[in-house]
């Protein structure tokens with residue numbers, strides 16, 4: 001089937017034969033399918049959806065578009081992946097925590113997608129850190145250190161790499177089918193033995209309602225388990241940024257502070273522990289989530305998780321004293337100033353998506369696939385739901401390239417935050433468990 005014929009079929013709501021999906025994905029990988037055709041395909045899938053067999057075929061084709069790793073390690077090979085959020089820097093903290101508890105975490109992460117940040121872009125703010133090492137180095141660091149957080153190398157799920165970059169800038173991210181195939185292709189290519197999905201729900205998630213998020217969680221769990229990868233999912237709240245930092249270098253700094261116990265925010269901590277506990281239980285490293293949580297806490301308190309992170313950074317070419325002295329290595333924006341709240345009161349709602357969009361506006365995300373990004377810019381000290389704010393209690397601190405860009409981000413943040421008299425009812429960070 002010619003690419004344009006396949007696009008027409010899906011546009012008109014027909015089922016696609018698995019071989020046709022496979023051929024289209026091969027064309028995408030080899031560059032025969034154009035960027036325009038890939039975008040049109042993504043939009044057709046967005047509107048028409050894929051049946052379960054089509055979704056499985058797409059996931060399988062994208063997984064096989066590159067190398068599929070196998071491991072021979074003395075512990076379980078585990079990973080967690082988030083469907084994408086704002087201020088979601090859990091991966092950087094969690095990979096070394098799980099490694100400190102006996103798991104092996106070969107984490108293949110993605111770039112920013114739509115309004116959400118990407119672990120790979122965050123890691124690129126660490127000078128010298130090889131986010132695209134060859135497969136041998138990736139394997140060696142995973143084996144010797146316990147975790148390696150990298151980006152998609154040309155060998156691993158290259159079809160997703162290309163489609164992901166096109167979806168990022170064509171309004172085609174929010175598709176249950178495409179998200180399922182994108183995430184699972186990377187995870188199946190990594191040769192995992194257990195996967196925990198963090199499926200976000202709320203104003204900063206791709207699937208804003210709990211129902212849609214649950215549908216995505218069920219899709220991920222069904223397709224992954226069907227492909228032989230034991231998987232569980234937690235639905236977690238994204239009605240506000242998870243951490244009080246959103247951007248790239250600022251989120252790395254946040255994760256370093258968390259790992260070295262210089263900072264602990266309750267929502268971020270709760271989500272990190274809950275996901276980590278599921279990973280340890282899934283990998284047979286703990287009998288139950290209670291024991292797993294205690295082990296993860298100990299990995300932080302003993303400094304072992306921080307030590308593993310430091311070893312991973314040096315093994316991949318980054319600076320040896322990054323954890324002790326992030327300010328020496330992470331880029332810093334020239335303009336750093338508060339965004340005062342216009343009136344005194346409590347934060348009653350946050351249009352979290354627009355906090356992410358403000359970071360893109362600062363240059364921290366892309367508007368075209370080939371764009372570079374500014375790693376230094378972003379937001380810190382973001383107020384959370386229920387926090388008291390006012391003219392002397394800012395909504396956030398903006399990190400910008402220029403005063404004009406800071407002013408634009410300020411306008412976006414003021415529009416994203418609603419301030420009222422009373423704090424809204426507290427919402428649990430973990431909403432439910434699927435699988």
Ligand code: URA
Nearest residue numbers: 083084110179182183
């Ligand atoms: N994360 C991914 O890797 N892919 C998506 O499509 C969404 C989140």
